[in-house]
Amino acid sequence: MQELQRQIVQQVSPVIPELTDSMSEAMVHRYMDAYEHATYLNESVSGNQVSWANYNEDAVKMAVSKPWQGGDFSQRIWGTMGNQFPEMLVSNLVQGLILGENPRKIAKRVAATNKQLQESNLHRLIQTEMAHVTEEATFKSYQDTDVEWYEYMATLESRTCETCGHMDMEHYKVSEKVSGANYPPIHPYCRCTTAAWFEGMPEVGKRWSKDPTTGKKKMVDGISFDEWKNGYDLLTKQDHVAEPKVAASVPVPKNIQAYTSQAAEHVIASNPFLKRAFNGNKLNLIYDETTFFGRSNIIGATSRSEDKTIHLNPAHYQSETLLKKYMESGKEDFVNIKPSQYRKYPIIHEMGHIFHNELWNQYQQRNPDSIISREKFIADETRKIYTIYEKQTGKTVKPSLLPSVYATKNDSEAFAELFTLANIGRPSQWRTAMNTYLKGVNQSDAGT
Ligand SMILES: [Zn+2]
Ligand SMILES: [Zn+2]
Numbered sequence: 001m002q003e004l005q006r007q008i009v010q011q012v013s014p015v016i017p018e019l020t021d022s023m024s025e026a027m028v029h030r031y032m033d034a035y036e037h038a039t040y041l042n043e044s045v046s047g048n049q050v051s052w053a054n055y056n057e058d059a060v061k062m063a064v065s066k067p068w069q070g071g072d073f074s075q076r077i078w079g080t081m082g083n084q085f086p087e088m089l090v091s092n093l094v095q096g097l098i099l100g101e102n103p104r105k106i107a108k109r110v111a112a113t114n115k116q117l118q119e120s121n122l123h124r125l126i127q128t129e130m131a132h133v134t135e136e137a138t139f140k141s142y143q144d145t146d147v148e149w150y151e152y153m154a155t156l157e158s159r160t161c162e163t164c165g166h167m168d169m170e171h172y173k174v175s176e177k178v179s180g181a182n183y184p185p186i187h188p189y190c191r192c193t194t195a196a197w198f199e200g201m202p203e204v205g206k207r208w209s210k211d212p213t214t215g216k217k218k219m220v221d222g223i224s225f226d227e228w229k230n231g232y233d234l235l236t237k238q239d240h241v242a243e244p245k246v247a248a249s250v251p252v253p254k255n256i257q258a259y260t261s262q263a264a265e266h267v268i269a270s271n272p273f274l275k276r277a278f279n280g281n282k283l284n285l286i287y288d289e290t291t292f293f294g295r296s297n298i299i300g301a302t303s304r305s306e307d308k309t310i311h312l313n314p315a316h317y318q319s320e321t322l323l324k325k326y327m328e329s330g331k332e333d334f335v336n337i338k339p340s341q342y343r344k345y346p347i348i349h350e351m352g353h354i355f356h357n358e359l360w361n362q363y364q365q366r367n368p369d370s371i372i373s374r375e376k377f378i379a380d381e382t383r384k385i386y387t388i389y390e391k392q393t394g395k396t397v398k399p400s401l402l403p404s405v406y407a408t409k410n411d412s413e414a415f416a417e418l419f420t421l422a423n424i425g426r427p428s429q430w431r432t433a434m435n436t437y438l439k440g441v442n443q444s445d446a447g448t
Contacts, residue, residue, distance in 0.1 A: 030130060031133050034137035038137060041196060042141050043145055045196040046147050127188075128188045128189060131184065131190060135194070138193070139174075139183065147174060147196040148174055149173055149174065149198050150171070150177075150194040150196060150197055151169060151170070151194060152167045152169065152172060152194055153193050154166075154167055154168035163186060164186050164187075167192070170182075239268075240269065240282055241261045241264050241283045242282040242283065244287060245284070245287065245288070246286075246314065247287065248287055248314035252287045252314050253318075256343075260344075260347045261285060263348060264351055267348065267351045271438065271442055272442045273355075273444075274358060277358040281308060282308070283308050283309075283310065284310070286312070287312050287313075288312075288314070289314050289315060291311040292315065296313070299312065299313045302354060310351075312347070320343070323343050327342035327343070333404060334405075335404040335407070335417050335425050335430075336403070336425055344423075345420060348419070349417065349420045351419065352416030352418070355419055356412060356416075360374055363377055375411070378411050378412045382411040382414050384437060385433055392433055392436075402414060403425075403431075418437075419434065421434055
């Protein structure tokens with residue numbers, strides 16, 4: 001038994017941080033998608049528009065990290081088998097699981113480490129947490145759009161939730177919501193959901209609209225979710241990213257600008273080193289077609305002559321479809337990321353270049369007499385990552401071992417690719433090595 005435990009710890013421990021990271025990200029996405037969708041519907045019912053300025057990713061993360069029915073959740077699910085695992089391992093695993101994505105796959109993966117973990121239990125746990133996040137996002141949207149009532153819906157996809165059938169189509173006040181009692185999920189595997197309700201709701205295909213000057217509501221023809229999303233000014237206040245500039249004959253949709261800026265903002269805000277390096281200065285994002293004349297296959301470029309500036313190619317940013325197409329056609333050359341993260345790839349890759357540029361700036365400031373070139377400096381930093389990888393795997397780094405074709409181009413591309421992998425990549429030993437390196441940079445001499 002002791003030996004078995006030791007083996008499990010050995011097998012599972014290295015993947016826990018990766019598992020938790022990627023799953024927490026998946027949950028954040030689920031929350032944001034659910035919130036957007038609910039808001040689209042709720043605005044049509046209330047006529048009130050949400051202020052996206054109040055919407056920040058940290059708040060989302062907080063919401064996502066609170067498991068359904070609180071802290072003893074792990075106890076209930078794992079109760080019977082808890083003693084067989086070292087306590088720390090259990091809590092780590094559970095934490096990863098409650099933040100989970102693709103329930104079946106994760107269940108399989110974890111169950112594979114111990115036959116006694118029943119796949120179905122894990123599946124139930126993850127499924128229920130997914131439902132919980134979706135319903136919480138929906139509820140937040142009720143509050144933000146001033147919806148007063150919700151209708152309980154126990155029937156969805158032609159299947160009724162048996163336990164909750166008696167609540168179907170009941171109306172409850174948003175202010176009187178009690179999770180698990182009159183607000184779903186009520187029980188594991190609960191399929192119930194809710195929708196905004198009030199007397200005199202618009203008929204299907206119509207929605208309320210509020211005149212911004214008179215404040216009067218009127219009924220207008222409905223628009224599709226995509227139209228709503230594209231037209232909406234999703235731009236939120238950025239601490240470290242300036243308002244994007246668009247110099248292009250074809251405009252870049254606001255929502256694409258918004259999530260691109262937010263991805264960059266998130267990178268800066270979550271890396272203490274970058275946060276210090278930016279220190280009140282802002283990142284400039286420029287969608288400028290002139291930068292890419294004659295090299296239309298390039299999607300982004302980080303300027304060496306301009307400080308903290310990224311140029312993005314508007315040709316590929318005109319629509320989601322084009323952006324996706326670009327990523328699909330190049331994916332063999334890029335690091336291994338989930339398709340759901342494709343649209344963030346170009347900006348995160350360029351943020352990798354910003355990162356090594358800022359490291360170089362800092363180095364120059366601290367070593368004004370150094371004769372090391374920028375190229376040599378970046379090569380040395382990249383070598384540090386390789387060394388971590390080599391220690392970790394026992395392998396010697398050579399071009400064919402690098403995490404992507406693009407990474408073999410030169411040291412700064414390798415750095416940018418590894419940076420992308422660390423931020424939005426699938427778990428791998430390269431990702432672990434890069435995370436170790438970044439941790440080192442982020443923790444080093446804070447404040448100096
Ligand atoms: Zn139910
Ligand atoms: Zn690059």
